[in-house]
Amino acid sequence: MNLSDRTPGADAAEWAGRLLVLLQFGLLALLGWRALAAPSAISVQVVSLLAASGLLALWALAANRPGNFNIRPTPRHGGTLITSGPYRWIRHPMYTSVLLAAAAAAWKSYETADTLLWLALLGVLLAKATIEERALVRRFPGYQDYRVRTTRFVPWLV
Numbered sequence: 001m002n003l004s005d006r007t008p009g010a011d012a013a014e015w016a017g018r019l020l021v022l023l024q025f026g027l028l029a030l031l032g033w034r035a036l037a038a039p040s041a042i043s044v045q046v047v048s049l050l051a052a053s054g055l056l057a058l059w060a061l062a063a064n065r066p067g068n069f070n071i072r073p074t075p076r077h078g079g080t081l082i083t084s085g086p087y088r089w090i091r092h093p094m095y096t097s098v099l100l101a102a103a104a105a106a107w108k109s110y111e112t113a114d115t116l117l118w119l120a121l122l123g124v125l126l127a128k129a130t131i132e133e134r135a136l137v138r139r140f141p142g143y144q145d146y147r148v149r150t151t152r153f154v155p156w157l158v
Contacts, residue, residue, distance in 0.1 A: 013131050017072040020128045027121040028098070031105040031114060038109035046104045053100035059086050060093040069094070073132035081140045089155040091133070091146070095125045096153045125153075 063085025070076045086093035102121050106114035129152055136143045 013135065014072070014074060017074055017128065017131055020124050020131070021072055023124045024098070024121065024128070027117055027124065028102060031102050031117050031121070034111075034114055034117075035105035035108040038111075040108060040110060042108065046108050049100050049104035049107065053097045053104065056086060056093055056100065057097040060097065063087055073128040073135070075132070075135050075139050081136070081143060081146070083146055087150075089150055091150045091152050092125070092129050095129060099125065099153065129153075 064082050064087075065080070068076060068079050068082065070079070090096055099118075099122060102118050106118040133143075133147065137147075140146075
């Protein structure tokens with residue numbers, strides 16, 4: 001980030017973003033580990049959720065250009081706003097993809113603790129999206145209109 005890109009609270013948002021990324025990967029690792037340790041067989045629901053997650057992630061990657069992604073919720077310097085592909089309906093298709101994969105892991109173990117871990121992950125991704133969207137509104141003049149036309153994670157719902 002250039003000094004010219006600095007806005008009040010940018011450093012706090014950067015640190016919050018780093019913490020949220022750590023929490024995100026920690027929750028994903030825990031859900032994955034619990035799913036692998038679960039004695040239940042892989043169901044059609046689990047495979048369907050994983051397939052939907054993978055397809056959505058690939059579609060988002062195809063719509064975006066290399067180097068435009070940032071794992072932290074701060075836009076890359078020189079990044080562009082993508083509004084095609086899944087971004088036409090979903091502002092954060094990669095977060096949605098992560099939630100679908102995590103839902104597959106939670107479904108496989110099918111325990112209350114895994115549902116709570118998934119809900120914690122949802123909270124982390126909502127916080128990341130909130131930080132990211134504040135920065136995107138400042139960076140791209142048309143972002144607010146785009147935000148009105150789309151949903152965060154699930155078309156027509158969230």
